[in-house]
Amino acid sequence: MWLYSTAKVICVANTAVQTLLKTTVTDLCASDEESSKVFNKLGAFNSIAFLFGIVLGSHIADYERGIDYAYLLIISNIVVSIGLVKTLPRVDSKGTKHDDKDVGLIEGALKEVQSVYIDLKKLVVSPRYWDIFTIHLLIECGFFMYYNSSGLTLRTQHNMSEKYIGYLITLIMVVSVGCRLVMSKMKSKFYPTDLGYLMLWHSTLAEALAYLTLALTSSLAVFVLAMAAVSCAKTFIDTALNNLLLSRTEASEKGIVISSFDNVVSVGQVLGPLLAGTVSEIFGIRSSYIVGAVFMFVGSQIANTQRTR
Template structure:
């Protein structure tokens, strides 16, 4: 079967659309079950911590077992988890489900790796941009629908069931339209692929997947992961107490705060769609990705500075345009750097590790933002994000950038 990226777009969109229906309301659900603010924060950290540890392992497992099988496993576990999340009203159950989802829910990582397997390198920026745009669109629509359904009696339960149904649709699409197509093999990778087929049982596969991670030359990727961390933590700090900051600073209702998030989602989706065009028009000769990263971090730093000093909500929203656009493009650039620098047999491991780096940022950011907010006020988040963006600029200006060999997909 010929590979059609449309199905990857659909699965990625459905994933984030499904999650955005219920996850924004999870803290309210936990409060209704008697959870403290600390326990609510712990549930978020539990998920991020599980993602952090499991990301490289799941990615390595997909290198070994095949993307479709691992993606199907992830989706089946998501369906079961959300059904139980809607059925059982227990704090312990919620925490256990968050842990299970954190371990296995790596759908975005797997879809991006599938794109890397099947799309020629010269077209990956364009396809990755569309993938980012369409998956971001899920977060534009989902919270609005979820907010309305949540007002019904037992609304959270219905949202969990609807989320499970959407994941079930993703199972059908994955099974029918995303079989593991033949991948391009480099001459020096034949023996590696043969060796990877020796592990048979699930336990052996997990052990082998962890062992494969030790075979990667991680020193080759430190600069990519450092930049991903700096971008991730600057974003996570800024958005960690976003609702509270906007409402206190500009005296607006939660409804209007939600609209500001949807607007930023639209900007991010639009930037993703334009990423391929920007790549071809402005950065065709930027083989090391240095210029793209440098320009992106400069725009981020300027945008955070503008947000810090915005006296009105209108100016605040204007500054979010360059911020969300630069973040969307930097996310795509980071993935492209990993894929073009790494081996085809290690893509899942590398993309999974990149996702884990983002989860480290999400673990650290709420603690740092909360601590600084208590000391210096709610507007500190934009200042911290500005400083971290400047660190990214300094890193790019002071380190030698690696230029990867150009690899094209064989047909």
Template sequence: MNFSICLLQAIAFLDLLAVGLIVPLVPSHVRKMGADLIYVGLLGSIYAGFQLGSGPLIGSLSDIKGRKNILMLTLLVCAVAYTTLGITNSVVVILIIRAVLGVFKQTQMLTKALVPDYEKNTQSQSAIYGKMAAISGAGITLGPVIGGHIAEDNPDNGFTFIALIVGICFVLNAGLVYFLPKVKKNTRKKPTKKSNENLLNSMSTSLKQSFTELYKVEWSVYWDIFLFKALIGFAMGVYYSNYSLYCKTQFNLSPKYIGYVISFQGTVGSISSFFMGYINSFYSHDADYSLRNFHVFVLLTVSLFGLMLSFNVYIYVIWLIPLAIGNAIGRLVTLEMILKRSHGDHRGSLIGASNSVRSLSGVVAPMVSGFIGQYIGIPYVIYASLCSTFLGFILSYHYRSKRLKVD
């Protein structure tokens, strides 16, 4: 493995480690500042909404201006934004910062886009992506634990201290990007007014092509699978939006132990994804993935019901295991169902639409959890997740029965 690929993997790890340090602590921090739960939900929705719209923009910009340069720019903007997050005492400023982060926090996408620039072998690229996912997953697992310890040891200024550490991590990451070798490619003249026109033309052309491809797809064939994906995305989005506050309210967990719980769940999910091939070996006759889809909703529904009835943190953690497994497998199963039914046609458009469904769920879910938490109570947020998965359970059973009759 060459030096450039090792640098990219270090960048991906440090990026998610920094995010894991601070993101689980944001809801509790803004609550201490006097914000209500609707505002906490709005923070999540704003971020997800800007992420949804900024991906194509940052991607097009990196194609024209250079991926390395744009990655450095986004990392430096994120460094300033996260540092400001810890310094400011205004909830309005925090809302603006979350919007800025939603636009510029595209590090993982840009890091993956840089891999083919330094590794031309497509088979090697696949292995690199797998290792990068595992390494960055380790970062997001360690982050909450370290952040929780720091916050608990420094109850007054812990969040500010963590924000400064996160800012330094992003500056350090920008420095690592700087040391990436320059990619040789045919470049035109220095960027001028024409470059801006090229960027606008590129984005305009990409949008037109996307809409053309989306129009060609027979959405009536796939609507049920997209509904399954939306139900899982919504259920998990609602649940995770108030995750830290739920643990604090129900079990009086400190930031340190909340970090342990988050890391444990992330580890279970990563292991489940890693063994997906082994899990699939038990479903050799499930060609259309309908049985796997049904079992995912059974697992999620039972898990959420168990979490809802948990009377202490130990039982709660036990029920997190099937929830993490169901969530990890569910994301992969719905994608496989879409690709299986497409027979190779419009595959790119379908994957893009699948990601859009997940992102839209990420926009709606935090606001729903915020309203429920504010007007009904934080313990009742989990009921919305349970309703979503139970609806998926009913629909997936109907879908499975229908497929069996057809066969």
């Protein structure tokens, strides 16, 4: 068990990959618009990879020693990824100078954690970024409350097996991929001059409505449609937030800002399930969707207020 726990801790290092990719994209792209288009494509590829991973993993796991084969496949994937990283162009970036004084491993790790906390706190309360980070935190908390509760709702209230839940998630991810593939065209048609607030306002309201539908419906078909709506709305929300972040961030601080922005997801991954479990225990599982809808509504009002300033 200790070996498994250690491996899980080591795997956390993989969470920095998305931040590094985003920073590399902003270094290589000539404009914010080009960066936004690349981010949309990266999101589509992430959705496809997630989709393919669910399907392939579920089939491999059915074989004898299937879990072992799945981990071997993951190792092969990591080796290929290391080779692909070597092909990335080298970009000189202005980093923060670090003290060359030797420090212990634990002390160094604690300093890094403290640095992340200070950077995140500074950005959340700054006049330049407070609205983006606050909306992002509300959205991620609400989303992970939904994510933590939807599977349990399907199992306990709709008697759906794990196998069919996996197929359903796969289908919803296909919808998400489709949204990302048409994102650029939809933005140019419906939001040609929008910095991101209008799209964010519309998307958060749509997601709030989807959460309320999840809380109130007893129909499996309507529940599934609401899950698909959540997936689509979240795709538009992520795009709008990225566009806003790109329009605000200075070149000298983009590394700190982007990494801190991604750290908000980790905060949501902790707070969301914690809130969902607490609320579900007291008021029932469907109540977590209502709390998520409240978070979305607050985020939408912040976006609308900033839009009309």
